[in-house]
Amino acid sequence: MSVHNSIDPMRNIVHREPASDSPRLPDEAWLVALASLPAMPPQRLRGLLARWAPAEVWHRASCGAVPEDPELVLHKRSRPWSATLSLWQQAAARIDVSALWSTYRAAGVGVAAYGTAAYPSVLLDDPDPPAMLFFRGTPALGDERRVAIVGTRRCSERSRTIARRLGHDLTAAGVRIVSGLALGVDGAAHIGALDALGGNGSRAGDPGTAQSSTSGNFGAGLFGSPDTASGAASKCDISRTPAAPIGVIASGLDVVYPQRHRPLWHRVAELGLLCSEAPLGTPPTRWRFPERNRVIAALAEVVVVVESPHRGGSMTTVEHALVRGVPVMAVPGPVGIAVAEGTNQLLVDGATPARDADDVLVQLGLTRPDAPASTPRRPPPSAELQLLDAIGWIPTSLAELADQVPLSVDRLVDMLTDLELAGWVASRGDWFERVAEP
């Protein structure tokens, strides 16, 4: 994979093989050590590996024998090359390569370097591929299609439901969900995916939910139900085997961020693939998130943005997708709500609307656009319809509703509960939010 120069042409140093214990170490051990160095972004590491074998890169980095090269400096504003070299030297002096490698093996973390068998083949042609990926789970991507579902961390309840439903339905239709395991949309998509994989998505065995969800796309409120995927799956002549999720994260595989998603991390790693460009112990620093989004866009065949304000991490995913020619889809959101302005702008700019899993499957070419739509849900009675109009797309507290609607409070609560059971409204404590349009 790289040209192995044993002699440094510039300094005319005869390169000797590293110390006596080193020949037994595989390339991955040196790669792990290199990735653990500071000032080693993926692009620079890729540049170094294009020049020398991993063991030699390590040797050169540890004695400061890497010639300056515009391809390695990357930015004009980077620190002086000599400073980079001394950083490497200091760090390398503290790293015991074989000990480091044994910690990786003990932790059960896989290492896939660019060009090796474990490395995802779809990334080989990428304009900016990761130099290496650390992973847990099964690295092989298989033949399943891959769709990224991304969005803001501070999403509305409506979008959380949609992300969850998309994750559920696409997974059930045999599409792998790629996402970043962040709070909000990302996490919801994977929770939906796990629901589909778990076999019984409806955890509570809630009769009300299961009953109401048979008739709608977003029908089951906050909890996915087993039979809701049937609407999507019945139209597609593709495998019904649920596909495993793919999580791409910004920190090291042992640094769970956000902490709340610890169980989600473990489940994704167990059932699918959890990967990161960062070595173990890397904290989730800010710059790593756009880089993580780059990998998500590179792995996906379609990027679905569920909800995003004008500026946000999801928009960097969109930019990376556009660079790679990956189609971008956006879920239409209510007009005038800040958190959905970015996705609506994407639609104005020509992104394909994604209303449900069917739309995404059409984009993937897995189903025909003229397939019969799932049976429409019976609209609520007119009195409840008026109430539904009064409930906005942003969360409203019961106290506010009680003052806006000319109903007695107990009648109001009764109707709200009916609407919630029918899946038009989601509640969280005392807050109510509309989740579907009749």
Add this chain to the structure above:
Amino acid sequence: MLATIPSATVLGVDGQSVTVEVHVSAGLPGFKIVGLPDTSCREARDRVRAALLSSGSSWPQRRVTVNLAPSGVRKVGSATDVAIAIGLLVAAGELPPEPVARLGFIGELGLDGSIRAVPGTVSLVDALDADVAIVPTASRAEARVAARGEVRPVSTLQELLAALRGEAPWPDPTETPPPPAQAPAPDLADVRGQALARVALEIAAAGGHHLLMVGPPGAGKTMLARRLVGLLPRLDDDRAREVTRVWSAAGERLPPGGLVVQPPFRAPHHTASLVSLVGGGTSTMRPGEVSCAHCGVLFLDELGEFPLQVIESLRQPLEAGYIRVSRALASVVLPAQFLLVAAMNPCPCGEGQPQRCRCTRMERARYRRRLSSPLLDRFDLRVNVARPDVDELLGGTPGESTAAVAARVVDARERAAARGVTCNAELPGRELEQHTPLTCDAADELERVLRTGQLSARGLARIRRLALTMADLAGVPPPLTRPQVRMALHLRADPMPPLHEAVPA
């Protein structure tokens, strides 16, 4: 010679009868008080001496021993001053013993011979082992609250001695005219909008359910809480006397009639210390704010700002209706049966609305954690109070008045009384089945919620009590209907839901 004069001392809210024995004998002139007096009690010597001299009596140049029996009980405060002075005069032979017989004395002496009021007069007079109570004029109204026959107010030692010697009639101070009527209590009609909060207040007042109001600053939480007292029925005689005893022991100013008839409203600031809240801070084990709110409302504004320890100390009184305060010197039981009303912001920024809130999840979670779930569980009613609707604020129709709501509350409480409790919140769990039958669809609704795991068994009992109060207010006898059960479920909903979702196992 020996004189025995009845008096009393107070600990917590309970009075304890004390017999003041004064012995005057030949020997070196001296004065000694025995029988576990505290410092203020021991200092009686100097007050009594000056008061006697100011009143034209002489100080015996003999050996004086004062014993406060029973000598094992700690005597606190200056309530025995007058009894010591009278005992001294009788023992020294300056006053005949006959007119003093069967009289009990309460009061503190000033150096000029004036007789001053002491805290806890109600309990002191109650505890007196005598037929007639002699009390300071200033606390005569208070003293008459005590359940006993004759009370004679006196304002100076001179006056008292003249009356005892038969030189003058017992003073009969003309009743001071009652002060001009107090500012009318805030009325519920002033509140615009707030339909949900009004319902919650009404239910809280009728059923004695503790209420937590969560809302942004300026929504009107404090305004609403102040109007809750007006909805509560006037205290009946027994309770009024009980509350007056507590207030008297705490040294609170009593209303002109002496008897506290309106349910108290206490709103300690969030910087209040633990001791000021639960009581027992002074050597008299003075009752704290929770006891002063006995039979009334304890309002804790900005609940999230109270120190955790202070909030948690409320758990015993909320459960038991009293608080046991133990200090190094004594342990007393103080009554503390109150309706807890608390107000707080939904999160540090105050907005609460999930997409308008500027707090991070961590900040919200940390704010929420300030309330332990056992404490949160004590609140049967947890409602969000929204900022009032603009239309309502500018020229909306005034809401129902306090009087109209209070009438319904009285009716509801009467229905509760027929079940043998003051209010439904006190209904014991074993009687719930009997008093709160459910219609079929109400039972289905409860089953549905129970199966989602959002409701515990204890929660279920509380929901049934709440729904029963709603039925009482509506004047509809049980069985409880589905709308009532749903309403109860929502009034008990978590007002500060965590904004995360569970991960499938």
